[in-house]
Amino acid sequence: MAKPIPKWVQERVxxxxxxxxxxxxxxxxIEKVLSPMDDRNTISVFLNELKKAEWMEVKPSKEDMRKxxxxxxxxxxxxxxxxxxxxx
Amino acid sequence: xxxxxxxxxxxDEDSRFVIKRIITDKxxxxxxxxxxxxxxxxxxxxxxNHGKSVFNSPFQTFHINWDNKEEEWEFKGLKKxxxxxxxCDRIFIPYKQRNENQWNNLNWSEAKKDFQELKSKSKIVxxxxxxxxxxxxxxxxxxxxxxxxxxxxxxxxxxxSKHLNLDEFPKLIKYELKNSQLMGVCSYGISNIIxxxxxxxxxxxxxxxxxxxxxxxxxxxxxxxxxxNHSYISGAFAxxxxxxxxxxxxxxxxxGMSPDxxxxxMNRKVSDYFLYDVKEKKFTKSLSQKEWHGFSLTNNFxxxxxxxxxxxxxxxxxxxxxxxxxQDLNLINKILLSKRNLFESMKNYxxxxxxxxxxxxxxxEIQRTL
Numbered sequence: 377m378a379k380p381i382p383k384w385v386q387e388r389v390x391x392x393x394x395x396x397x398x399x400x401x402x403x404x405x406i407e408k409v410l411s412p413m414d415d416r417n418t419i420s421v422f423l424n425e426l427k428k429a430e431w432m433e434v435k436p437s438k439e440d441m442r443k444x445x446x447x448x449x450x451x452x453x454x455x456x457x458x459x460x461x462x463x464x
Numbered sequence: 465x466x467x468x469x470x471x472x473x474x475x476d477e478d479s480r481f482v483i484k485r486i487i488t489d490k491x492x493x494x495x496x497x498x499x500x501x502x503x504x505x506x507x508x509x510x511x512x513n514h515g516k517s518v519f520n521s522p523f524q525t526f527h528i529n530w531d532n533k534e535e536e537w538e539f540k541g542l543k544k545x546x547x548x549x550x551x552c553d554r555i556f557i558p559y560k561q562r563n564e565n566q567w568n569n570l571n572w573s574e575a576k577k578d579f580q581e582l583k584s585k586s587k588i589v590x591x592x593x594x595x596x597x598x599x600x601x602x603x604x605x606x607x608x609x610x611x612x613x614x615x616x617x618x619x620x621x622x623x624x625s626k627h628l629n630l631d632e633f634p635k636l637i638k639y640e641l642k643n644s645q646l647m648g649v650c651s652y653g654i655s656n657i658i659x660x661x662x663x664x665x666x667x668x669x670x671x672x673x674x675x676x677x678x679x680x681x682x683x684x685x686x687x688x689x690x691x692x693n694h695s696y697i698s699g700a701f702a703x704x705x706x707x708x709x710x711x712x713x714x715x716x717x718x719x720g721m722s723p724d725x726x727x728x729x730m731n732r733k734v735s736d737y738f739l740y741d742v743k744e745k746k747f748t749k750s751l752s753q754k755e756w757h758g759f760s761l762t763n764n765f766x767x768x769x770x771x772x773x774x775x776x777x778x779x780x781x782x783x784x785x786x787x788x789x790x791q792d793l794n795l796i797n798k799i800l801l802s803k804r805n806l807f808e809s810m811k812n813y814x815x816x817x818x819x820x821x822x823x824x825x826x827x828x829e830i831q832r833t834l
Contacts, residue, residue: 384744384814412755413744414814417695421818 378449378457379429388422389431392448399448402437406446465490465522465553466587466616467645470681472673479806480671480826483797484679484709488522490553495681495709496793498700499523500554502715504786505545507779514774519786524549525685527561527715542585557588557620559648559685561715567624567650570594572605579609589613590648592622598632599639622648622685625659634665641669644680651687654694654702654823663706667825670707683710689785690738694823696747697815698740698789704796705825734766737781740788746815
């Protein structure tokens with residue numbers, strides 16, 4: 377069940393949603409969008425925040441097990457989960 | 465200005481941040497203040513020529529340069545800086561800016577010689593503590609040094625954040641926090657485990673004081689304004705997470721630079737300057753601002769600078785950066801006083817969130833050292 381996330385994390389998720397149609401992203405794809413503002417340290421904290429708040433799932437890539445695939449939940453699913461969580 | 469008393473005003477149990485009330489002969493104020501350090505003092509002098517105001521801080525520090533060629537400390541400018549601080553009703557702290565090697569080689573005899581030299585130059589007199597010092601060694605030297613001071617003078621002990629005697633560091637810190645009004649810590653960017661352990665210990669002991677108790681102010685000296693190894697956050701913020709009360713960033717002395725570095729510095733463009741971004745709580749450059757926001761915050765700021773401010777482009781950015789960082793230190797105090805959850809509030813900003821995540825100032829390590 378998705379939990380609220382900090383404002384700066386929200387802003388970055390919106391940028392990813394805006395940039396990509398697919399919800400399945402590699403680190404490189406995420407880095408491409410966030411790197412003007414964020415270094416790798418910041419991106420790794422960003423990803424941890426998303427995982428912790430259950431906005432995203434992480435699994436190994438089928439093509440290369442060393443790489444990770446970050447799957448963002450659909451915006452409407454997140455909204456629904458946050459709505460339920462708030463008891464509405 | 466003279467400090468009469470420093471008292472604990474509030475201890476936040478979750479974050480271990482402390483608000484201290486500083487009572488002086490000219491009024492009262494709270495901790496988390498940027499001092500007017502060498503660079504800002506230089507800006508102030510230029511601004512005063514144009515009838516502009518000075519930076520609002522009750523503290524001024526003067527970092528003294530070690531002249532490598534002459535192999536001596538360079539006191540040029542100290543007297544004028546002190547006079548300026550008196551005119552501005554400030555507490556003036558001179559400080560010999562040692563590099564790491566000089567700290568490693570510091571012994572009691574040199575520390576005492578330095579103390580005696582600075583005794584004739586300032587009301588606040590620094591006494592640097594060698595890296596292996598114990599409390600048992602320090603106490604008699606401290607008593608002797610204080611006895612030798614005039615009635616209106618005060619000693620400030622200065623520790624290295626890389627103090628090597630890890631067993632004694634907590635005892636030394638506790639003693640100074642209880643028995644002084646000012647203590648200094650020379651710091652290196654939270655880059656190694658000794659530094660982190662010592663600073664975490666300092667943070668724990670500082671927050672173990674009770675409301676109303678007398679306590680010393682912790683002056684962080686010689687830190688990098690921008691912590692490049694910590695996602696470009698402000699050094700002052702990083703050290704405020706480790707009990708910092710007063711902040712005096714590292715001074716850069718053009719005379720000590722190599723010709724190459726000096727030339728590079730002279731040729732810097734506005735796009736090379738870092739600007740403090742209050743929204744992100746970290747320093748950014750023009751190019752990344754353009755890519756991220758669609759416009760450059762730095763250029764935007766520069767377009768609004770009036771010539772009558774008396775500062776060149778580099779000094780203008782330095783001046784505004786100082787203001788913006790102080791504004792954020794004030795914000796921390798505001799959050800604490802409003803009893804909101806400080807760490808939760810901090811997590812809304814990328815720079816602060818990343819630092820708290822990577823360098824947990826209240827990690828288990830601290831519990832162990834207690």
